[in-house]
Amino acid sequence: MRLGLFIFDNDCRVQDNPALEQLAQQVDQLICVYINQPTSPFVQHFSQTSVSSAKQAYLNQTLSELNLSLKQLGQQLFIEDGSFEQQVACYIQHYRITDMGRSVHPGSDEAQQWLALQQAYPLIRFHAANSSCLFEQQQLPFGLTKLPASFTPFRKLVEALEIPKTLPLLKQLPKAPNLLAHAPTAMPPAEGNRYYRGGEQAAQDHLTGYFSSQAASSYKQTRNALSGEDFSTGLSPFLAHGALSPRQAMQALKAYEAEHGANESSYWIYFELLWREYFYWYARAHGDKLFVFSGTTGKTPHCSFYPQRFKQWCSGTTPYPLVNALMHQLNASGWMSNRGRQIVASCLVNELQVDWRYGAAYFEQCLIDYDVASNWGNWQYIAGVGADPRGGRHFDIDKQTAMFDPEQKFIKHWKGQQSVSPLQTSSMVDWPS
Numbered sequence: 001m002r003l004g005l006f007i008f009d010n011d012c013r014v015q016d017n018p019a020l021e022q023l024a025q026q027v028d029q030l031i032c033v034y035i036n037q038p039t040s041p042f043v044q045h046f047s048q049t050s051v052s053s054a055k056q057a058y059l060n061q062t063l064s065e066l067n068l069s070l071k072q073l074g075q076q077l078f079i080e081d082g083s084f085e086q087q088v089a090c091y092i093q094h095y096r097i098t099d100m101g102r103s104v105h106p107g108s109d110e111a112q113q114w115l116a117l118q119q120a121y122p123l124i125r126f127h128a129a130n131s132s133c134l135f136e137q138q139q140l141p142f143g144l145t146k147l148p149a150s151f152t153p154f155r156k157l158v159e160a161l162e163i164p165k166t167l168p169l170l171k172q173l174p175k176a177p178n179l180l181a182h183a184p185t186a187m188p189p190a191e192g193n194r195y196y197r198g199g200e201q202a203a204q205d206h207l208t209g210y211f212s213s214q215a216a217s218s219y220k221q222t223r224n225a226l227s228g229e230d231f232s233t234g235l236s237p238f239l240a241h242g243a244l245s246p247r248q249a250m251q252a253l254k255a256y257e258a259e260h261g262a263n264e265s266s267y268w269i270y271f272e273l274l275w276r277e278y279f280y281w282y283a284r285a286h287g288d289k290l291f292v293f294s295g296t297t298g299k300t301p302h303c304s305f306y307p308q309r310f311k312q313w314c315s316g317t318t319p320y321p322l323v324n325a326l327m328h329q330l331n332a333s334g335w336m337s338n339r340g341r342q343i344v345a346s347c348l349v350n351e352l353q354v355d356w357r358y359g360a361a362y363f364e365q366c367l368i369d370y371d372v373a374s375n376w377g378n379w380q381y382i383a384g385v386g387a388d389p390r391g392g393r394h395f396d397i398d399k400q401t402a403m404f405d406p407e408q409k410f411i412k413h414w415k416g417q418q419s420v421s422p423l424q425t426s427s428m429v430d431w432p433s
Helices: 018-024 042-045 053-071 084-093 108-120 151-158 200-212 215-222 235-243 247-258 264-291 308-314 321-333 338-351 357-368 372-383 397-404 409-413
Strands: 002-010 029-036 077-081 101-102 125-129
Touching: 002 018, 002 084, 018 101, 018 125, 018 264, 029 053, 029 084, 042 357, 053 077, 053 200, 053 321, 053 357, 101 397, 108 125, 108 264, 151 264, 200 215, 200 235, 200 247, 215 247, 247 264, 264 372, 308 321, 308 338, 308 357, 321 338, 321 357, 321 397, 321 409, 338 357, 338 372, 338 397, 357 372, 357 409
Parallel strands: 002 029, 002 101, 029 077, 101 125
Antiparallel strands: none
């Protein structure tokens, strides 16, 4: 009798989940677990805050829907809070686990956790598969050590590659053991994220709704807006939690183009998915360098840590109304447009001269679409220590306001002007890299 333990993480879905299906085919019984891990000391140090209520509510919704999806296949989700290693060890000690599975995670911490388990339990069979990327590693026309240093050469090498098809509909999973102890299961949250709905069914509903409209045919013209109806695809939160796979998104895009015709805007959706793909492999290739002050380039940014300035940025009380409005939106909803993220990141690094890692860690604690590779990779890009061949980006805030909020409707809606404060000039605090 083979008993499998599947650990959900950034793959909170049952359909088109290669890792889950692979393990299910190898075992007679199955336990499905999600481990809600505490914030790492590294992120706690730099973010100086806990996980936001908006992000936690969105995760709760996602897990609740995952549990419903599992129940339809004769399974259920068990949620554990605490250390990854300790929680997995507890299951191994209490049940005769013969096989363990999970999706490959781009984060270096997660990779190290998986390796440590393999070393600690050599008699257990370990199964892992890519569930959150477009391409398989063997498809890439280069080894990870030869990953292009910037996006454009990567795109030119991979955009014509064939994307593997999504898996056939999964209709059944092995049952859980009868004597399984009662662990906390995912329940509908008392209060969800009032701005965004999470989960696998929500992802499919949104995907259908978006591609039932004509929004994809004008995406390139609307994608830089700060807000509005269907100005963005709205797929990033689902992709980040794995409630939707990038291959499912591509399948829907291709179906749309087959019916309505392809144009530059519909291609741009693929272009943006390729950016996400690039950062996935970027994180896999560079590991811990994703979190280092000098990034992957070894350059030393001209910034440090000014506690009061960072506090102003987090709370949206800087001298810049647009930045304030964007941070208020983030703090309330857990989301911000791509253009907005570029603006506030540039402000923190260039105007406020704060170490970029504080902003990246704060985003990690707040964003409902937090993805380790895209988040930390993009922050390195803005700070000039990562994949940007120009060595960093500096956005003129006045110009950005004139371009994207000329009537200050966004600023007024999110009360950016009401919380303007002079720039604090408190002394900086130096931190080791």
